[in-house]
Amino acid sequence: xxxxxxxxxxxxxxxxxxxxxxxxxxxxxxxxxxxxxxxxxxxxxxxxxxxxxxxxxxxxxxxxxxxxxxxxxxxxxxxxxxxxxxxxxxxxxxxxxxxxxxxxxxxxxxxxxx
Amino acid sequence: xxxxxxxxxxxxxxxxxxxxxxxxxxxxxxxxxxxxxxxxxxxxxxxxxxxxxxxxxxxxxxxxxxxxxxxxxxxxxxxxxxxxxxxxxxxxxxxxxxxxxxxxxxxx
Numbered sequence: 001x002x003x004x005x006x007x008x009x010x011x012x013x014x015x016x017x018x019x020x021x022x023x024x025x026x027x028x029x030x031x032x033x034x035x036x037x038x039x040x041x042x043x044x045x046x047x048x049x050x051x052x053x054x055x056x057x058x059x060x061x062x063x064x065x066x067x068x069x070x071x072x073x074x075x076x077x078x079x080x081x082x083x084x085x086x087x088x089x090x091x092x093x094x095x096x097x098x099x100x101x102x103x104x105x106x107x108x109x110x111x112x113x114x
Numbered sequence: 115x116x117x118x119x120x121x122x123x124x125x126x127x128x129x130x131x132x133x134x135x136x137x138x139x140x141x142x143x144x145x146x147x148x149x150x151x152x153x154x155x156x157x158x159x160x161x162x163x164x165x166x167x168x169x170x171x172x173x174x175x176x177x178x179x180x181x182x183x184x185x186x187x188x189x190x191x192x193x194x195x196x197x198x199x200x201x202x203x204x205x206x207x208x209x210x211x212x213x214x215x216x217x218x219x220x221x222x
Contacts, residue, residue: 043203044212104160108157
């Protein structure tokens with residue numbers, strides 16, 4: 001099993017550029033979510049989805065969009081990158097207990113915005 | 115929102131000794147408390163979790179204790195080994211919030 005797959009692993013953007021971080025899971029999990037990890041701040045929830053066609057905002061949603069057209073995929077879009085979005089991004093999936101329980105994380109995307 | 119504080123931020127222990135990480139939370143409605151281990155270059159991995167109706171849970175060398183009255187919970191690692199070296203995150207869920215992490219180094 002591949003689990004949760006994130007691409008790319010590294011990305012450098014210029015301010016104002018747009019891009020999509022990809023996330024796919026092959027475990028048929030209902031719930032998927034995106035987190036950002038900044039030094040000294042733990043993980044913060046950006047957006048989440050409780051099923052195909054359903055998304056909602058987390059703690060830090062500004063500057064990011066998501067969609068969930070299939071159970072497997074949950075891409076994160078940066079419409080106009082800003083230096084404040086420099087971070088490590090993790091996608092996670094979960095089942096059963098809800099969007100916050102027993103998370104399976106991908107290996108992360110390290111994003112730098114210049 | 116929920117505020118989770120985690121201490122210490124770094125912890126160095128001799129192989130074979132115990133390690134303890136403590137977290138406090140603010141939201142009395144929190145009912146689920148997971149711990150994640152993150153190795154260098156990887157995503158966090160769930161190692162143990164506990165619900166608010168349980169005071170203690172153990173899985174081999176790892177245990178978690180919860181004090182709802184005081185709103186704090188702790189991770190205990192016994193007989194530490196070099197492979198326990200990692201960053202550990204606690205979290206509290208009513209609306210899931212993570213602590214800032216503890217970097218654990220096990221000295222051989």
